[in-house]
Amino acid sequence: MALEELYQEIILDHYRHPRNKGKIEDPDIHEHATNPLCGDEIDISAKVENGVIKEVKFSGQGCSISQSSASLLTEALKGKTLEEAETFIAAFREMLAGHELPEDTGIDFGELEALRGVTKFPARLKCATLAWNTAQEAIKAFEKTHSNH
Amino acid sequence: MALEELYQEIILDHYRHPRNKGKIEDPDIHEHATNPLCGDEIDISAKVENGVIKEVKFSGQGCSISQSSASLLTEALKGKTLEEAETFIAAFREMLAGHELPEDTGIDFGELEALRGVTKFPARLKCATLAWNTAQEAIKAFEKTHSNH
Amino acid sequence: MAQENLSARKAVHFSSGHSINLSAIRKDFPVLSQMINGHPLVYLDNAASTQKPMSVIQKMQTFYEHDYANVHRGAYELSSRATDEYEEARRKIVDFINAAGSKNIIFTKNGSEAINLVAYSWGRHFLNEGDEIVLTEMEHHSNLIPWQLLAEEKGLTLRPVPIREDGTLDMEVLKKVIFSKTKLVAVTHVSNVLGTINPVAEIARLAHSVGAKILVDGAQSVPHFSVDVQALDCDFFTFSGHKMLGPTGIGVLYGKEEILEEMPPFLSGGDMISEVWIDHATWNELPYKFEAGTPPFVEAIGLGAAIDYLQTIGMDWVWEHEQELTQYALAQIKTVPDLEIFGPTENRAGVISFKIADIHPHDVATFLDQEGVEIRTGHHCAQPLMRRLCIPGTARASFYLYNTFEEVDRLVAALNKTREFFK
């Protein structure tokens, strides 16, 4: 049954036991976003040191897909440079869009592979990408302020 | 051919040689109206003495139907009491709507019978009735002011 | 499930007057006979939009194939036909809601535009700083944001009336907040989330007693039971064609003639004018003063066919049928473990909002979709109401004349399955 593809154990696990939930005090990076159509909310905050994401947290409310996706995101981005993070986010969005990645990107999605099932549920795509779009916005905003300095 | 029913000689004659064309100075009754959709304009003015329409004129511009109808109206209403005029206008509108009049009204349309052809051309009904609606408004307005005195 | 129960109901059904056959009705709706994800479609999103009977689809098709031309401005055969059919559709609306005449009926593109028209034209012209608008916590955004924007522009105060625990309007508060400064009461006839039916005739009396006007958002009432705008004595009444078997692209504003007469135009352009100079213009008579440009006249004609269909079935039958479905559904849905229903249990329409345990509504919808059961989830354009209920959204099943008891059973079975999976 296709539903099991969508609601894989990893996803349900991250939904029930979200990792890195909360808000970082005095964050370097911070962005809040909503999906006006279904009411999902995501707040992403992070600490950046020398261009590396040292810590990242999320808070918000929403369905199992949006919340587990955010939880998985925090694990995936931690330790990456901003540049790596942006490449990774772009690649992840490509995967959800159902596109094959070129062989040579060398990107390993790890547990995030579990979200691939969403490609079969187009109505849920926005749930899966909300956190990622938010993180991308956040990084862009950070880079903009810092290149202005 | 149906067209000859619409454009009867009487109508073309009244169009080419309109009767009572002009404006009465210092009229007792006066009303201006337009048909916004085709641009026809009609101005009706009249003198009333002891409740009788002594004189009535029209001016304006428009198609053969609207102008001949106005010209015929001036001839029909002259000499009638306001009450008779209103009954007559109502009866005329009934005729154009394609309704049979009850036998006992005793109304004789005379030359106005020529306008009966309009019933076959619904798109032209508004042309034929513009002057009559305007006259009715004018009489109503007159009666309103005079009952208030 | 409950098979005897069901047949008993159906008997009641058929004894109630005419012999209406539900499966015959369903055959009129081509969309219903399809499979979704391997199951026969169960369409339960009627509060968002309803399906269309063949007669409506075909009416528009035939019109495009045989009689199409622009309305109002033509002195030729096709254009006369189009104009006649458009005005005939308007008269059908007049009859359907018992308006005084065609002058009271303005065609818009949807229910929202109808409310916006009143806010922009009447609101901007007649309301002044310090005036108050009373509305309710259960309004659809379309009967809230236009008043927020107006309030901001004009310095008005909005007075939201809260709901009580049972999902009904708090009439005690309503009576208190309506006073001499109140200029408008904007209230939904039926809540699109809770199914609550508001006592709008009584609210109209309260509004009029202080000289205020009342606008009733009838998007969720007119499709489901017979409405008499004059008996309700509302000043404005709005609704959408697509929620009552009609096409998209058409809505209706009803207004009292003397009020519409005094209102300035809203949208302007072709057809709504009388005489135009390069620097000023005068306006056409009602209702055309408010219909600028080429109106959605084929959509209006389609809505006319929808009304014909509803009247053939009979609005009493529609309402009775939905009431039976709703009572049955309320009883059955409640049997799902950890399920909570929002809204009143009695005197309510066929819109049922609920949540199951802490399963997010979006997840519920995806599960049900896999079973072919199509419901709506989210805030239903009523975010303030969601805040009041302290939930991010609900799952919502809503019925119409073509829904069956078996479909309710399918819904309940799917809900049970969902509950199992997320346990």
Place this chain on the structure above:
Amino acid sequence: MAQENLSARKAVHFSSGHSINLSAIRKDFPVLSQMINGHPLVYLDNAASTQKPMSVIQKMQTFYEHDYANVHRGAYELSSRATDEYEEARRKIVDFINAAGSKNIIFTKNGSEAINLVAYSWGRHFLNEGDEIVLTEMEHHSNLIPWQLLAEEKGLTLRPVPIREDGTLDMEVLKKVIFSKTKLVAVTHVSNVLGTINPVAEIARLAHSVGAKILVDGAQSVPHFSVDVQALDCDFFTFSGHKMLGPTGIGVLYGKEEILEEMPPFLSGGDMISEVWIDHATWNELPYKFEAGTPPFVEAIGLGAAIDYLQTIGMDWVWEHEQELTQYALAQIKTVPDLEIFGPTENRAGVISFKIADIHPHDVATFLDQEGVEIRTGHHCAQPLMRRLCIPGTARASFYLYNTFEEVDRLVAALNKTREFFK
């Protein structure tokens, strides 16, 4: 009549690339194969509204029969299909007029609403007392009255640019009236009365040189030749679906993204919001910020099918065909005794306004209708232009891709007959 001439033209026609067969095209339009008053219909009122090909009618029918549900808000199969098709239609518009992306395309109910949106949202927000709007004497009421109302509200000055004797815009005057106080130039791309094609790219440069914006009313251009809104560099561009083979109930506003971003909402309600509290709200992203309530999405999908049809034929072919018809018609109509044509003889679209002796246009139309020839008469929603030409109205024949040379001959024969009768 002119039979050799005709075949010569047709040869040119077919040598111009693809082998498009006019009678095959005509078969796509069911309405065309009917009799009116005993004669085969000759439909020459395309500037008011065009007929619809089977593919458009059927697209909407199929959608209602198989895929209908409300858009945007659903997490289920049918609603996803509807949303996808609606957004696909938007992308077709993007391609058709070469917009930058979907954010630039806002669906309205007709061309008039698109202009009103700009007047209400952009105009009320960005214009102030003393600012000036330049427009032309040949504007349709829909690109005039919204600016009159705005001018009255805000204390703006309208600067109408006159036309020259030959029906073209007086560019000398235009250059003079555009100056630092000018904030907007509102101009029609093609006149719906005279067929005049205005040099909008040049006017856009003039407007931008003083920091003004330009709104181009494309109701009569987009249906007939290929338009590139970015090449024209217009800030706003508007048009109607029903004038380009699409259904009623749908219009389009194109706007530059940075301008749309800064504009406040116009119509408000469901779908155009982001977060809503009882007393305030925030807005959805473009283009949804401007689409309140259930949009006319089936109509948008129908318009998408119309664009598919036009692109299959090819806009170059459409334009060439209409140009040939127009040149032929101008030459033939002139042979009718006492007939006067308004508007330019060259560089003009297929809209031909004329009068015959002192026969009122309305009478002409009735005569032609008896011969099955359907034209439009009256002021064509351009009363100031009628005043300028000192006439109450004109008779107007306008062409589209399905019209034939034989139909022009039928028109001319009917005109001669009319002339005879009233002699």
